[in-house]
Amino acid sequence: MKLLVCAMEASSNIHLKELKKYLSDDVELYGVFDKELGNPLYDLTSLAIMGFVDALKKLRFFFKLRDEFVKLAASCDKVLLMDSSGFNLPLAKKLRETYPDKEIIYYILPQAWAWKKGRVAKLEKYCSKLCSIIPFEGEMYSDKNKLTYVGHPLLDEIKEFKQELSNTNKIAFMPGSRKTEITNLMPIFRELINKIPNKEYVLIIPAKFDDAYIKKIYGDISEFTISKNTHEALIDSEYAFICSGTATLEAALIGTPFTLSYIAKRFDFFIGKLFVKLNYIGLANIFFEKMGKSALHSEFLQENVTVDNLLNDYNNLDKKSFFNNSKLLRDYLKNGSSQNVAKIIQN
Template sequence: MKKILISAFEKSANLHLSYLLPHIAYEPIGIFDTNLGTPLVDMQNFAVMGFVDVLKKIPFFIDLKKRMVDLATQADRVLLIDASGFNLPLAKAIKERYPNKEIIYYILPQAWAWRRGRIKKIERYVDKALSILPFEKEYYSPHYNIKYVGHPLLDEIKQFKTSPTKTDKIVFMPGSRKQEIISLMPIFRKVRKRIDKEAILVAPKNMDLSIYGDISGFTLSHNPHQALYEAEFGFICSGTATLEAALIGTPLALCYIAKPLDYAIAKSFAKIDKVGLANIMLEDVHPEFLQEEVNERNLLQAYKNAEPEAFLQKSFELRKYLGHGSAKNAAKEING
């Protein structure tokens, strides 16, 4: 059986990959979760957050890139998923050693928002780009091989709201990384005490719950889509979960607190005014609070000002804009 070298670091990347693999006519080798095959290294509990944290891991990444380039000799094709900090240098190294080996990128770097110079690198070292955002191709050269294949969340989400819900449940999603959780949970606890409804705390499976501090006022859930579907409102750490909520139809407030240095660096690179993907695609879908703005007063005000009916209409527009899931279409491009 032909082999495909895969580089998938993040939990979200591996979730998307799990929907993609059944449609791919290749044996996977490389970096991915152990439940998807036999990877080069076990990345299950490995996570890097922020520019400062990345610097500490540079020797590890250098060695891992070398091992991946060596392994590429066994692969017929290469599939990169997200994680541009590692995958773009990897694409360059593989292309320089194996000029004729096809490199495909799925879940592209958000170069239109951060460091647009990466677009030139993608065009130089990646043979085929599989976009999950309809507007991305506008930032690439007209002749470049980039194609919109749909959005993976429309494969993965099983329930979408068709009318506003009144369930007396509020969902809190403080992220999946330690620093995100530590930063947001003290504020989430204060907000929870001010809302007399059931509070659902979403945490990844196998996460050390001691990171969250006191969670006695919350009902724990490991199923983010179900929790979002059942909730009237969500307080959600910036990331994929905010788009999940918007697609499902649950009003939300986006929250994010970064280390001051990381935030200053990120802000210097940013080319857009909004953080949440739903807001970038449609504008003014939900409120966003960053750094000092993430406080009890602002979050409670966002909750009180929520308009479920108007939000649901935005959700319908968003689903229509993205159109369909991506797994089958992406697999066709990879197999072809």
Template sequence: MKLLVSALEPSSNLHLKSLLPRLENVAIEGIFDRSLGNPLYGMEDFSVMGIVDVLGKVLQGRRAVKEMTDLAGACDKVLLIDAPAFNLPLAKSIKQRYPEKEIIYYILPKVWAWKKGRAKKVDRYCDRLAAIFPFEDRFYTRAEYVGNPLLDEISVARRPHEEETIAFLPGSRKGEVTRLMPVFREVAAALKGRRLLLSVPSFLSEEKVEAWYGDISGFTVVRDAQETVAQAHFAFVCSGTATLETALIGTPFVLVYKARGLDWTIGNALVKLPYKGLANIIMDFAGKEPVHPEIFQEEVTAENLLKQYETLDRSRFGEKSEALRKMLKHGSAENVAKLVMNRV
């Protein structure tokens, strides 16, 4: 079988990497990380750095949609992973030219947060909808819950170090890191005498680490986020997928996030949800209480973070973490492979 794949983002390619060993006699073509095969475009071809770059990428994206549509004619099926800004126009183009071509969408657009109109487009142009959150069938008429990819990809179990250990995860983007690190340094100074771990993405060069993080002499740097969290008794985690990973690993933590003022204002205007963390969003849709605290913007102070460290009910957190795992049930790769191979 030939499978046309569109995986533009690092997280999409992580999910694809987990899926590929489960696909028997399947050759992939399209857009994905070059380490996974010989793509038409590599994932890095679509990285965006600024406004001028964005304009160039729009033109490149249109060319890529046309080329991918041409390529779809020689493929048996299509697998789209996340990235709705590109994958929805691609799905429309393929379905209009090849109405009988089966299109599977994995990691559905987050219409429960914003751009609800995308749900109708996904339903119109895609045949199988592989949802990774159990509540997504409320927004998509044909969503099939396949499990959550993090339950395939979390490779560690929590094993707190014998010495009191605190983990700091300031994110992977420059703005996130530079806004959070001054506060994290204050917190670290107050927790002096404990073992302090700082999670730094493996893809960041030493030059970028020095420029973004500033003085990290009080921390032990760990280049694996899951490993950082697994060793910790408590963690401070920047908003993002890392918060759901931490909740599933079971390490008590507080979500922290500081954005530029305008970005925060626009984001809150667009996204009308009571929580920002994925674990809390999942629990909220199930009518359950949040897993962890969330602190944002001017409330992100050393004093407030230390208060959470001192007062968070660790035992209750553990119960909610276990409830979250049970709610998500299992990983998704096996079920997505069955969709591709026509086994369900």
């Protein structure tokens, strides 16, 4: 089987790598994905965007990429779209118009429950099968035959969960994976470690970053121990300070207490607040609200990301309560999704 794949985000490729373990050897991947999985059309680093302004600058390139996908689809049996709805939804439309009978599978659905609810109708119109990783998002879809809750992929990818609260003397720091996130948070993290003495400060850096890029973007990291294994570092740490994103859910599931902090470009943050009507930005907190429970962790955004706020949260968080709630979260999300999605693709 020739499978056309569009996985443009780093997180999508983590899920894709796990999914590939359950695909038959005769399934060949074409399209855009991590080069470790085959021969993609483009290096993922050339596709990375940060915010609305950056997206506008690359608009012409993405139109060209869409047309390349449509052309390539002619020789592929099925299509797998992962996350990145800004690109993948228009691509799904073009594919459906060009190939009315082509099977299009969407895995990691756009967060229509957060904003742009109109995407639900488009997904149902353009896609053949919808693989949901959020327990409650199925409530928004009318065509129940297309949508399947497959479980959350992190429950596949996390191989070890904390069995008890740990006091390891290690604190993890995750300033994100995008340049702006890193440059905004690292100065605060450097100042923060001076307020929490006699600890080992573990800086978790994406494995794809080489030494030259790290030196250029992160600044002085001489006080940190470097780790490129997120799950291992979180297991070993008694606490973490994390930029918003998938990493917050990883820490919540593993059972490592943490503080979420995020500083966006002012324009992007303004646009986000305008359209996204949620009480929280952390996925674990969103899930807990749906479960009728209080927030699992604190969230500090924009000007509220200060050394004092982060330090106070570290000192005052009820770590025992956090740990017990992390086990409830695992039960809520049920099983992992990779094997279920593989069956859907190969059916």
